[in-house]
Amino acid sequence: MINVLNLSASQNPIDDETLKKMIGKMLIIGFEDEYIDENSKIVSLINRYELGGVILFDRFYNDKTKIKNISSAKQLKQLTLKLQSFAKKPLLISVDQEGGRVARLKPKYGFEATPSAKAVSQNDEYMSKHIYNALAKTLRQNGINCNFAPVVDLALNPNNKVIYGLNRSYGAASSEVIKYAKIFMDSLENEGVVSVLKHFPGHGSSLGDSHEGYVDISKTWSEAELEPYRELIKSSKVPMIMSAHVYNSKLDEKYPATLSYNVNTKLLRQELGFKGILVSDDLQMKAILSHYSLEEIVALSINSGVDMLLFANQLTTQDIDALVDVIFQEIKNGNIPMDRIEESNARIEQLYKTYKFK
Template sequence: MIGRMLLVGFPNENINENSEIVRQIKSYELGGVILFDRFYSDRNKTKNISSPKQLQELTSKLKSFSTKPLLISVDQEGGKVARLKPAYGFSVTPSAKQISTLHVKEAKAIYNAQAQMLKESGINCDFAPVVDLAVNPKNIVIYGLERSYGSDSKEVVKYAKIFMDSLDSESIFSVLKHFPGHGSSLSDSHKGFVDISDTWSEIELEPYIELIKSNDVSMIMTAHVFNSQLDSKYPATLSYKVNTELLREKLGYKGIIISDDLQMNAISEHYSLEERVTLAINSGVDILLFGNQLAIQDIDELVEVILAQIKNGAISQKRVSDSNKRIEELHKKRKKL
């Protein structure tokens, strides 16, 4: 049950029955994996993606080694955030900002083609679309990288919905990000603490409110942003007030909450592994993401730490059961399509 709540990165472009990730998938019935094209510390070194054929073989093997449905995920937004790059033989997808200038029909055609490419590659979960609002021109991680559809939440919802529908048509889960809004931030949570208390406004919740109402949202990624307007103590990823009281209870969201990478410096510099997993799970997070890009996390140790916290009562068994039920529902929903 702990394993089902983990989505992890691993360092191979080819695997076999002796690979460490295969042992972990079998031992813990891991919930999923995340694939990257390059290592974070060495951009010249291939990690998991080098060509369409290689990626098909890798994803096919990953599925074959798993007895339970496995999320095979990737960050494929388009533009600068794309793991399936033209340089490796994949087709190009424009950034969200570029898409927002196009007619709806053109946007649909582009996103349909991308969804087809992901499906052919064996990917069944895309960490996209970004529904952060482009409200701060000084924002380097969203605005600067053209990852937002704009500052108007109606426009953001319109194009995000096209993206989600395209993925859905190929039985790929979409993941809205980054709740409760990263668009007003001034810094990058990969690198350190991000405080949006003075820049964030409730308008940043609008895309989530609209999309949740439409009943199409299966997964939402929570952000490593600190916002004293919502929680005076914890960043969103670790906040019960944000993930349970706001997202689940106030906004009525019933799907999966996945953390942003729990190895990002915004979190790892301030909280121990034990604190990170305990606070995240207790806050209402269903799937913990460890990308193994910014650091290397031993998965056996991770499982043991969570197990110890359950045994000593710091994490309730009910929380783990609730998340497992949601994960099961997610895959059942996909089977029905």
């Protein structure tokens, strides 16, 4: 067995407990509770591993009648306050609050409705700022400090059900996508909420849904889909980007984007100059889970350049103790170099400092 000490770029000894907490910091996980206390499973996981973050959903994926984490503003505020009070280290509390069809804070729970990206793009900049300022304020007031938005996929394929069909794109022109995404990002930043551009390197031309299975965009993807990332990275502070579970033989002949070093390090970091945190899309989607073992998923994604692994526990349930142990063993076995763990932890710490998370 390889000694962790010899894997550390800093050459400082890292004991097993510390290493597991470094792994924990790289995880964003979903859980089932609407209310929590000191005896809740999620609280024990937050404390044991100093988890990097959680993701909240209003309903269960397979049973929309059943409340998961969000039922009202009062309940949500209580939940987020308790999560932060139990966390010894900064905790990202995230949601998918794009607007339109993808919104966890819904009017039926007492929250103000936010229009879809397509609807927002039909407004002028003044009105768009008003819309997103209101949304950002709502997130902050309810204890959400990370929003998996905006979507910067281009609306290129009318047959695309997950982006085009749900009105999640600002349009086919990268200039329009960049303009409205920037407004959204600025509103979030002004309220201390982390924005997350998605889905890199572009999901707008796809035909399939990565929730359901393998998505090959090799014949439909174009370089234009990189433009929003290129311009926003160049002109703005982009704290986080989410990878897409799409396969593109033009970029990597073997792996989908989330698991691809060519996509996540060579393209995103080296060519486009991204210095923030790369978070995976949900690693329990069938596009990934049906084709790779858990060992392969964690090793390939981390080695490709992913800093935070999302296990939403919506499509299936992942035991987090087992997950941490798998990553721990992959590091011990030399399949994940220690410097990747340290690199990701450093990026996460920088995010905490930038947003003054305590």
